[in-house]
Amino acid sequence: MKQNKSTLIDDEAKADPSDLMRQFQTGNGGLSQAEADKRLEKYGPNTIRQGKRQSELIVFLANFTSLMAILLWVSGVIAMFAGMLELGIAIWAVNVINGCFSYWQQHAAQKATDSLKKMLPAYVKVRREGQSRQIKVEQLVPGDIFDIQAGDSIPADARVFNAANLEVDESSLTGESVPVEKLDAYQHGDGEFAQRNIVFAGTICTSGTATALALATGMDTEFGRIATLTESQKKTVYPLERELNHLTRQLTIIAIMIGIAFFLLAIFFVKYPVTKSFIFALGMIVAFIPEGLLPTVTLSLAQGTQRMAKKHALLKNLSSVETLGQTTVICSDKTGTLTQNQMTINHLWLPSQAYDVTGTGYVNNGQIQLNGHQIDPATQPDLEKLLINATINNDTEVTEGKAGEKSKILGTPTEAGLVILSRKAGLDAAAERKRFPRLKELPFDSGRKLMSVITKTSDGMLVINTKGALGSELKICDRILDNGHIRPLTADDKSKILQVNEDYSKQGLRTLAFSYRVVDGDDPLSHQSLESCTIESAEQHMVFIGLAMMSDPPRPEIFDTVRNCQRANIRIIMVTGDSPTTAKSIATKIGITSDKVRVISGVELDKMSDAELQEAVKGEVIFARVAPEHKFRIVSMCQKNGDVVASTGDGVNDAPALKRADIGIAMGVTGTDVAKDAADMILTDDNFASIVSAIEEGRTVYSNLQKFLLYILTSNVPEAAPSVIFLLTRGLVPLPLTVMQILTVDLGTDLLPALGLGTEKAEPGIMDQPPRPLNSHLLNRSIIWKAFGWYGLIASAISTFAYFFVNHVNGWPQVPLAGSGLVYAEATTITLAAIVFSQIAAAMNCRTQISSVFSIGLFSNHRILLGILVEVVLVALLMYVPFLQGVFNTGPLNGSEWLFLCCIPVPIFLVEELRKYVVRQIKHHQTKAAD
Template structure:
């Protein structure tokens, strides 16, 4: 697009695109020329033209998939497909009510997952909250208030104290102090001054640039807008965040693999054994019944709802502990976490500045907490801090800059508030980097002054040696990551000078104060627990490297030899160098990290096979929170952007809650394995009767019917499986290393327990019950047991005995599944009350099917005699005892 020289419209971008003209670090005159802007602002007509050309000052929006496709995805999930198959099989087997029940389970699970997904994606909408609804601009040389969406490149905005910056801009005049924590993570406000430039600085550190979504905490001035909408830093982060696709959690990946494995086995077994039944001499109808029975026996109809409800229980327990999880699978992801990348401000720290160390000409550097109240050596310093402030302390109603509130709290600890008449105040000037007040006490007028050491020390009456000492102390405190302020005073005569320079001279140095946003008391124990659990913790912050390293060491992250990598150094690293850094033992502090660099760190860790949890609270954290396996945002101090991008929100902003969440995630995953073991173990006693029927060529009647299998899978099995999802954590849960990302939810040891211990023992006991009834009735192999035959009633009682025997073995399997390695006596026999309730239910349910005539006719059952019932009572301890022996052998081998 070519523009004539006298045209006032800047050649910035194509219509509808809001973008910066060129690098905003160029000279101001060049920027004004390229923007076709004037210090007096645009005309109204020109603003309207640019609004039409570049579009609104709004964040980019990305439309996701429609709700219909999202819902369909939940209906064709692998486990859902298995349940659809089970419903078809139930219908084909002549039990429409069971088919309807299975379909209801599929629809219920799909609706729950769909709702979770729709609630989880709100990042861009939250970013919009950082655009103030209105702003002040110059139009035709006059100050006017406009909607923030109407601001265009070239506008001159007016930046006042307390205002939120509506677009990215550079100062034409004035100086401001800006809270940049939402973009950089740095807790200390930064100064931006017109006329200063640094062509080599990173964009966020350009000395005269202010950015959309940040807040002016002091000063004022005019600024020319160079970027709006998606071209702003926040807009860029929004675009970056939208481009990050969520990955399936480890559990989702493993469950999908297990589901397809089960489907393949079920179909394969059914298809393979259909001709086997025909070869064994079965009729076609009998062979079909045989194949359908194998399919039904291999499909765990209750697996999907059991996993979903177990995760939902984990979500509720975490919410009570202060962690709100937005995706059910995130509960399990927490349990597999191997690396935590944590922000500093508001995460490791409370985002609440306080005086940490101080120095006076009479007192060497001391920690503030070690100085008793009323110490005379710090009284003068505290007196000045109490006067030289515009903050007020009033409990929850305190007002003022966080730094001033911290200084005022320290002052009130060491000197009482004294009545003094405020005569004048010279507010903080970002260019001068100091403030002063003139107060009249009971005896005299006095000037109180505080500010940056390089601003205040030259105004003090100091000898060369005293100045050198003070500057050395400043270097020491700054080297410890502290924000350093100099405090001074001087008596004033009866005349109060009107000129600020005349007031702020010939000062007497009271001392130096070092402020720090301290670590939360709960963080250090939480970090220690993480280390015990085999989890490494890296600090990834936009803050000062000295401050980040100091806070990290104070909570036990790394040590004095740990690497501290700044954003510039990280940007210069190759992917291989970054991988080597992360591969090495120890923990790293990444400082001055940009959103892209946080993403790069998360990607590098993920390529190494790590399961990454990323914490954050600022706008700049949103892309990394989305990319990580689990993003953890701060609920109280964090931004809406971070909360919406994350999969988990800490309502108490406590790092220790992450550790509790990791423990809960490990417990949930263990419990998922426990009820999968419980379900898998039942496949053997359900399949063996059909194999016996087929291999005998029908000489042995079918010991279990298809309807009875469905009654087990959807009736007696469900509540105990759910109860296993509520099992308390096993001892030593947080003393073992995280499981590997590729480690399956189904392990070799689990299959051995299910298919070589619990399953065969249960199958043998079930067949024992079946044959004991038939033999006592005089049955011999090949004898007729069909309807109308003399042995038909005995056959019905025998199949009922098989059904009841499997249920009895389920009870033993449920107790055995409660622990993976330790003895059940260590965990406690009766510590899971829900399991006891589930067992009572399945016993009552089984009794109803066995003894109620209406259900007898549906499920083909018959009453059992006392001898059979007594035999069944021995089955649970036999099954549990066999597994207890297997686990004891495993513990002995592990110790040996």
């Protein structure tokens, strides 16, 4: 006996039932319990094994071992070594708090999504030793005979026997929204998983019954094969993590180079002792390390995740927010993501009239809109005949869901669409079925592709109502209902009907045809009993009524979402298991592509080399009838082109691609647990529009990090300027700013306003820009110029002026500059305070890059306002608290000096507003000239 592999499925589907039974050493009575126990020990339990996860301790410690975190640990050691124990402990505290917060965010998200492998049913009814038994699904083994009925999840890959009206929803594997009919006999349709007499683990029986022989269980099923492929993929490092590592290396090199330079200059230029020079250099290194970067990044990402959670998007990793902001391509499946995953009737065609049925969704609004107008079907007999047929020749029930929930379907989506159509027309299904009681049903089968019911009218007449495939209907119809009159069905009529069907098919619509026949006294059937009535005697000489066209409609919000993606220069590539015609129709309808789009099928894709596929995904393309490996390969080729890829999905078949993508996005409502586990983000309302909101959040996070970086680098220039003056004057000018005061700015006054910048809302026009290039960096030329050549120089000039001004008031240059005492303390204090008040203006200026701060609200960011208040209070405490005066070498300032400080932010802010205005005017004229 052999376990099932994907290459053997077709052989086992073709095998004779008796041969297959012998192969699996079983029979109609099933396995013996002893044999079942042996096989359970051999093949293991029927479960999908989870990949190995890191221990919670390792996951926890990982939050403290990033390059930036390591740099902060080292910074703390340096501060302690320099004799600044309090600052060293403070730096470590920042690291500990940030790491704990990051771990808590990850743990909470993981807990919310840790429900992998719940698709298999808890119990299954099997035959053991000739008796029917209910066992736990984990105990099912290859060779077991088990029962299937409507509502069951299929527990294993299995060969079907004794199928009666069996239909299975395979959308979790194939992406196809319409249930697939399953048969006893072998048939092979299009694409993978297309054997009609094979059912697959993880799919759902929507109607009918059958018995089945388990061919494969657990990880040997197709479900397990995909799970294995998913687990084998290692998640790539998020772009933000790579960028932060790059930035950390940059800043580390800059800080060390500055420290070495200051160390050498202090020794050879100023003739400082080696020990004092070393401590001086260490202080400068610590000063140039952005201690607030890591908590700011975490807070910015956390704020983004919280805003996204309110918009029904759950992020499992904080860095996912920023990755979306860099996304250039979204590989999206169709069913349930771009569409609603519900069949909706949107056109009706009768020989006398064509109707455009408006309105979508499972909604009972008690009316039908035809061609934009409310119609009473009772006034149009042809239409009423079709609607009654659709209502009584129907086995599906649709129950109204609770507020905010979809209606629930017990049956097939196609029949559910007919039920809703009848409701919209104002028909009461229960009343109609009572008015036309069903006497006999001739169930649907794939051979004739029809379903009929025989009903009785109030006057005792028998009526046969039939629905099914158009080709099958035309074979049994010899008459046609035309504007209330029955006439012969001519060759021209058939030609016209077929042309209508072709026209609708080009729009990606599925067609269902309807016919009926009244059994009068001249009808041979009137002389037979219902028991002797056969399909052949009933389904003949029918009257053709018309056609109902249906589709899985696009989500209402998808149209705006697609336009927003295009505005942001983000391409959407549809990757679906549905047919090429349907895929192209939906894609062009919602605006993803033009009608000239290239449609590549799974069969064609198999023949393409990687180079050919890599070139194909650069253009306007759709992929249809694809297998799990196909979507995975498509994502990979997009990444090879340099794209940052977000991949959406809801089925088991989507999981490998979700894991491979830069960011995987799973549907929370319709998505399988396997897809959710593989994804980075889960849309809890399955709303595709939430992706665009996440992209905006991601861009905002990155922009905020650049604002933060600009802000902290701005303070580094006036912090370094006093030391440069000290060195250039060979120590004649005492240090205008002490090392402790420098670190006070970095870890004290700068931190809260910087964190406030990390929570700034999106700047106007952020979604009108293309995604940032992969080779772009947080620390770019624009930031360097603004920090060192604009904001920094202004703050340096003001703080240096303040230092010399205080000394001038106290007698300089007649009196030499003091290196200690009250005058020195006052001079260093006003230098420190001038930097802080310059940073107040910088905090406000950094809130926007080009737009005026007034356009987003001068006082709209309360965290920045709080941070400004705190830093002013902190400076005041340093000035007036005796203990702090001794630690930080500060002294009190008088009223005129405070007035000077309060005047600093206003001109700096207004000058920057003027610069932004000039930049906006230049850009406006450039855009106007280009147009």
